[in-house]
Amino acid sequence: MKLYDASVTPNCRRVRIFLAEKGITIPLVAVDLAKLEHKKPEYEAINPVQQVPALELDDGTIITESVAICRYFEEIQPKPSLLGATIMERVEIEMWQRRLELNLFMPVMAVFRHSHPAMAEMESPQIPAWSEANKPRVLSFLKILNEHLRGRYFICAEKFTVADITALVALDFLRPARLTIPEEMIHILRWHREVSERASTKA
Amino acid sequence: MKLYDASVTPNCRRVRIFLAEKGITIPLVAVDLAKLEHKKPEYEAINPVQQVPALELDDGTIITESVAICRYFEEIQPKPSLLGATIMERVEIEMWQRRLELNLFMPVMAVFRHSHPAMAEMESPQIPAWSEANKPRVLSFLKILNEHLRGRYFICAEKFTVADITALVALDFLRPARLTIPEEMIHILRWHREVSERASTKA
Numbered sequence: 008m009k010l011y012d013a014s015v016t017p018n019c020r021r022v023r024i025f026l027a028e029k030g031i032t033i034p035l036v037a038v039d040l041a042k043l044e045h046k047k048p049e050y051e052a053i054n055p056v057q058q059v060p061a062l063e064l065d066d067g068t069i070i071t072e073s074v075a076i077c078r079y080f081e082e083i084q085p086k087p088s089l090l091g092a093t094i095m096e097r098v099e100i101e102m103w104q105r106r107l108e109l110n111l112f113m114p115v116m117a118v119f120r121h122s123h124p125a126m127a128e129m130e131s132p133q134i135p136a137w138s139e140a141n142k143p144r145v146l147s148f149l150k151i152l153n154e155h156l157r158g159r160y161f162i163c164a165e166k167f168t169v170a171d172i173t174a175l176v177a178l179d180f181l182r183p184a185r186l187t188i189p190e191e192m193i194h195i196l197r198w199h200r201e202v203s204e205r206a207s208t209k210a
Numbered sequence: 211m212k213l214y215d216a217s218v219t220p221n222c223r224r225v226r227i228f229l230a231e232k233g234i235t236i237p238l239v240a241v242d243l244a245k246l247e248h249k250k251p252e253y254e255a256i257n258p259v260q261q262v263p264a265l266e267l268d269d270g271t272i273i274t275e276s277v278a279i280c281r282y283f284e285e286i287q288p289k290p291s292l293l294g295a296t297i298m299e300r301v302e303i304e305m306w307q308r309r310l311e312l313n314l315f316m317p318v319m320a321v322f323r324h325s326h327p328a329m330a331e332m333e334s335p336q337i338p339a340w341s342e343a344n345k346p347r348v349l350s351f352l353k354i355l356n357e358h359l360r361g362r363y364f365i366c367a368e369k370f371t372v373a374d375i376t377a378l379v380a381l382d383f384l385r386p387a388r389l390t391i392p393e394e395m396i397h398i399l400r401w402h403r404e405v406s407e408r409a410s411t412k413a
Binding site: 055056070071072074078079082083094095097098099101102106132134140148151155 | 258259271273274275277278281282285286297298300301302304305308309312313335337339340343351354358
C-alpha cells in the first residue's frame with residue numbers, strides 16, 4: 008500500500024492527520040505539484056482528475072478523494088472511530104464535515120487560489136473577484152462556528168472526529184490565504200489551540 | 211419526521227430521488243427560496259447556514275446537508291443499498307460521489323449561479339468570469355465521465371447508487387446553466403436516457 012501525497016496540500020494533510028490519529032503508517036510517494044507532476048500522463052493514469060492524494064492498495068486498486076481514503080481506513084480499522092461509532096454519530100459527523108467543507112474549507116481555498124501569486128499557473132484563470140467574494144463567506148461561517156464551539160470541547164459527537172481535522176486544516180490555511188481568525192472569536196481560538204497540541208497535527 | 215424542501219433545488223432533488231429509490235415517503239415542508247424564506251430567523255433556527263434541505267426527526271433532532279440526510283436513511287433502512295453494501299463498494303461510491311460533486315455538480319452550479327439573471331439576488335455578487343471559468347471544467351470532466359461509462363451500465367459498483375443520483379441531478383441542471391451534453395458523448399447520453407427512465411427521477 009502507498010499514498011501519493013503532496014506535503015503542502017490541505018487535502019493530503021487531512022489524510023495524514025487521519026492516519027496519525029489511527030496510528031497507521033504507510034509509505035508516501037511525493038508528487039511535486041510545483042513541477043506539475045500531477046498533470047503528467049504517469050499520474051493521470053493513477054487519477055484521471057489529476058489530484059492528490061491517491062491511495063494505491065497492494066492489489067493495484069486506486070482510491071482517490073481524501074474522504075474516500077479516510078473511509079477506507081475507518082472501515083479496515085474502526086478504532087479509534089473518527090467517522091462515528093453509532094448511527095447518530097455518523098450522521099452528525101457527516102453533517103458537520105460537510106458544513107465545514109462547503110462553508111469554510113472551500114471558501115478559504117478559493118480566497119487562496121484566486122489571489123496568491125504562487126497559484127497563478129495552477130489556478131488559471133485567477134479571478135480576484137471570486138477571491139474577494141469568498142472572504143465574507145469565511146467570516147460569516149466563522150461566526151456560526153464560534154457560537155457553536157461555546158461550551159463544546161470538540162466540533163461534534165463529543166469527541167475528536169474527522170470534522171475537527173477538516174476544521175483545523177481549513178483554519179491553518181487562513182494564513183496562506185492572508186486571513187486570520189478575528190481575536191474576538193475566543194471559542195474558535197481556544198479550540199484551535201487545544202486541537203493543535205495533538206501530535207497528529209504535525210503529520 | 212419531516213423534510214424541509216425546495217422543489218427546484220438540486221440538493222433537495224438528490225434527497226427526494228434517494229428516498230424514492232428506498233421507497234420511503236415523508237411529509238415535505240416547502241421552503242420558498244424566491245421569498246428568501248431560508249434566510250429568515252424561523253429557518254435559521256433550523257439551519258444556521260440557511261440552506262435546504264433539512265430533516266427534522268420526531269424527537270426534534272435536525273439533520274442538514276443532503277449527503278448526511280441520505281446517510282441517515284441508508285443507516286435506518288439499508289436496502290436497497292445506495293451507499294454500498296461492502297467495504298469496497300462504500301469506498302468506491304464515496305470516491306465517485308466526490309468526483310462528481312467537485313468536478314461536475316459544483317462547476318455546473320457555479321455556471322448557473324453566476325450567470326443566470328434569476329440568481330442575481332440570491333448569488334450576490336454574481337461574478338460572470340467565475341461562471342465562464344467553470345464551463346471548461348464541466349466539459350473536461352464530461353470527457354472523463356464519458357470514457358468511464360463506456361461499457362458500464364451504472365457509474366460504479368455495478369449497480370444504481372447515490373453516485374448516479376448526483377450525476378443525474380448535475381446533468382439535468384445543465385439546461386438552466388445553458389449548457390448541453392455534447393452529442394459525441396454517446397456513453398453519457400445512453401446512461402442519461404436509461405437512468406432518466408427510473409420512476410424515482412420524477413420525485
